[in-house]
Amino acid sequence: KQEVTQIPAALSVPEGENLVLNCSFTDSAIYNLQWFRQDPGKGLTSLLLIQSSQREQTSGRLNASLDKSSGRSTLYIAASQPGDSATYLCAVRPPSGGGADGLTFGKGTHLIIQP
Amino acid sequence: DAGVIQSPRHEVTEMGQEVTLRCKPISGHDYLFWYRQTMMRGLELLIYFNNNVPIDDSGMPEDRFSAKMPNASFSTLKIQPSEPRDSAVYFCASSSAGMGTGELFFGEGSRLTVL
Numbered sequence: 001k002q003e004v005t006q007i008p009a010a011l012s013v014p015e016g017e018n019l020v021l022n023c024s025f026t027d028s029a030i031y032n033l034q035w036f037r038q039d040p041g042k043g044l045t046s047l048l049l050i051q052s053s054q055r056e057q058t059s060g061r062l063n064a065s066l067d068k069s070s071g072r073s074t075l076y077i078a079a080s081q082p083g084d085s086a087t088y089l090c091a092v093r094p095p096s097g098g099g100a101d102g103l104t105f106g107k108g109t110h111l112i113i114q115p
Numbered sequence: 116d117a118g119v120i121q122s123p124r125h126e127v128t129e130m131g132q133e134v135t136l137r138c139k140p141i142s143g144h145d146y147l148f149w150y151r152q153t154m155m156r157g158l159e160l161l162i163y164f165n166n167n168v169p170i171d172d173s174g175m176p177e178d179r180f181s182a183k184m185p186n187a188s189f190s191t192l193k194i195q196p197s198e199p200r201d202s203a204v205y206f207c208a209s210s211s212a213g214m215g216t217g218e219l220f221f222g223e224g225s226r227l228t229v230l
Contacts (some may be wrong), residue, residue: 032218042223044206044221049217049218089158091158093217102160103160105158
């Protein structure tokens with residue numbers, strides 16, 4: 001059974017710092033990996049999606065990498081801003097077919113950017 | 116597109132009552148997922164559909180939970196009878212296998228409180 005772990009569980013840093021959030025998964029047979037952001041009381045917003053054949057994806061100040069063989073992904077946030085404060089979740093999707101298409105989520109990293 | 120639409124956003128009910136949560140997926144998406152989020156357990160997949168057919172309901176906690184998808188634009192998650200331990204945020208999400216990416220889009224969630 002796939003398990004996803006996110007470290008750290010919580011992180012507080014001053015504004016302007018670059019930071020890295022970590023995600024690890026136990027089964028390297030994945031279809032894709034997706035990073036989400038969740039604000040308090042809100043739904044999940046997709047940030048970046050990396051297909052199993054890709055190594056990284058970038059969107060603005062965000063960069064996500066994937067090392068499938070080692071079961072790891074990182075989310076890099078450059079020049080952090082108070083508006084980046086949220087919970088960041090990592091999720092992996094198994095290979096298509098076989099009836100196992102649901103994402104498995106980590107518990108998330110609660111990020112606070114201090115002004 | 117309006118995104119995934121869920122209703123109600125908030126529901127407070129008493130133990131023993133029937134609860135029905137509703138979801139309208141993004142038009143053209145052929146996968147629909149129901150997730151439950153709690154502080155203790157994080158996000159858990161309850162059930163998902165492909166082309167309106169339930170594929171995997173192994174995450175449905177008990178027979179008190181049931182889900183239907185009568186057509187491509189509507190799904191319900193029903194709890195009968197409800198119990199206090201069912202209190203959680205229930206998310207609906209959809210994706211399109213045809214797009215190739217399998218990116219998952221979430222609704223804003225339905226926050227259920229059972230007294």
